[in-house]
Amino acid sequence: MHGRKTLAVALGLVLGLAGCQSGPGARLLGAKKPAEDVVLKPSTYVAFADYRAQTGFADDLPESTRLQCREEARVSYLKAIEVDAKYLPAHLGLARLLTHCKRHGEAVESYRQAIELSPSDGGLWYELGMCQCRQKDWAAASASLARAVELAPQQPAYKEHLGMALARGGRHAEGLAYMAQAVGEARANYDMARLCEHMKQPTLARHYASEALRRDPNHAGARAMLKPRAKPVPEAPERPEVRTVSHESSEPAPLPQIITPRGDGGAAPAPLPPGLADTAQPVGKTGSPIPVPPPPVLNVRGR
Helix, strand or coil: CCCHHHHHHHHHHHHHCCCCCCEEEEEEEHHCCHHHCCCCCCHHHHHHHHHHHHCCCCCCHHHHHHHHHHHHHHHHHHHHHHHHCHHHHHHHHHHHHHHCCCCCCHHHHHHHHHHHEEEEEEEEHHHHHHHHCCCCCHHHHHHHHHHHHHCCCHHHHHHHHHHHHHHHHCCCCHHHHHHHHHCCCHHHHHHHHHHHHHHHCHHHHHHHHHHHHHCCCCCHHHHHHHHCCCCCCCCCCCCCCCCEEEEEEECCCCCCCCEEECCCCCCCCCCCCCCCCCHCCCCCCCCCCCCCCCCCCCCCCCC
16 A cells, blocks of 8 residues: 555656646645645655666567656656755666666766765675676676675675676685685586686686586586587589480480591491491492493394
């Protein structure tokens, strides 16, 4: 019931920010003066901002609606800070909203303002360090996470992520030491191997995978990383298409033409196919195909 009253008041706040001087917003607030003159408590602004921020990342809403909700949440956080610049939840809520919106530079500034209000809060230093990791500012992230570990040494996640930030910055030995405190020697070496593999350092990756397997011979992940990988076989070039001629044709193949030299230096005609040889005409001595005339018919009576 209390949450509904808070939401109703927050909705009235939105209407007031929009410049409405009458209507449901004014009735909910019970105000007789213009709504833009109403100043609410910082906690009310933050409650509404938290609600709109959560709605701004709902998967079942259109993108335009989500963007509008995020902007309303940002404005409401800023309104809370305007009312009370030392109200920590407003700075922290704004920093988290900006982080989720991937506006990391602005988020870092909001985290720093929150830390100024509570410098001994290890959780704030941890969130700042993680935001700096998203910026790939490994030196700044390592410093912030180291401060978080100093303030809250009982938190293994702080040590684990400090180790990763140090390793990403090139300080592998220091990073491994913090990671081992958080997750153990075998897991720390395996995580370092994966990190080096991600950073395109295969030699270091195999080294840390070997160390992980030495400390835990049953570590399946490390064993898989050390398993020789087959080289990709190059694809064979395409061969030209070879067409074969069938010899089972019903028609006989044509006989080849054979030319033999003649006595006069010319070429003799090709022999006739079988069955036609009987009709061939005789060839003279010179080899020329001159037909022999038939014998003359003698007219005995004429003589």
